[in-house]
Amino acid sequence: MSIKVSPERMQQIEKIEYGLNGDIGGLPRTTYYTPDGRVIRAIPSIREYVVKDKDGKVSGKGIRDANLDRGWLLSPPSVRKLPCRWCDRWHDTPEEVDACHHQQSTLVDGEAVKAKQKEVNEVVALKNEVAELRAMLSKFMEAKGNVRQVFQPETNEPTQVPGEARG
Numbered sequence: 001m002s003i004k005v006s007p008e009r010m011q012q013i014e015k016i017e018y019g020l021n022g023d024i025g026g027l028p029r030t031t032y033y034t035p036d037g038r039v040i041r042a043i044p045s046i047r048e049y050v051v052k053d054k055d056g057k058v059s060g061k062g063i064r065d066a067n068l069d070r071g072w073l074l075s076p077p078s079v080r081k082l083p084c085r086w087c088d089r090w091h092d093t094p095e096e097v098d099a100c101h102h103q104q105s106t107l108v109d110g111e112a113v114k115a116k117q118k119e120v121n122e123v124v125a126l127k128n129e130v131a132e133l134r135a136m137l138s139k140f141m142e143a144k145g146n147v148r149q150v151f152q153p154e155t156n157e158p159t160q161v162p163g164e165a166r167g
């Protein structure tokens with residue numbers, strides 16, 4: 001059973017939304033429809049975009065409403081879709097929602113594996129860094145007494161002492 005919403009009722013709903021959203025005197029809002037049939041009054045999320053030709057030169061530009069990128073529509077959907085809580089978008093069938101859930105949980109598992117690997121890599125990188133620092137430190141210790149020469153830049157410009165330039 002589906003509920004038919006008459007245009008008059010729709011206007012009433014919009015008026016309520018209008019009031020709740022405090023539209024009076026504020027930024028102009030647009031009526032959007034979600035693919036599952038909800039009505040949203042929101043400030044358009046206007047973004048500028050540029051069109052580039054094959055040489056990378058800007059050949060044109062325009063504006064688009066990023067709210068439409070979220071899947072929102074400017075007219076009520078003729079066929080309602082199912083909202084999906086896994087990807088925050090909409091699917092045609094419950095099977096697709098299930099498939100999306102499965103895909104998302106696989107992604108989450110993949111992310112956990114990646115995070116673990118990243119951790120391992122970071123520990124390895126840190127160990128290497130410590131080893132390098134140790135090597136540098138022992139070189140430094142060997143060169144002790146001749147420190148200035150070690151850190152002298154290759155150019156013949158006078159070495160700036162920090163603080164001196166501030167006067």
Ligand SMILES: [Zn+2]
Nearest residue numbers: 084086087100
């Ligand atoms: Zn989904």
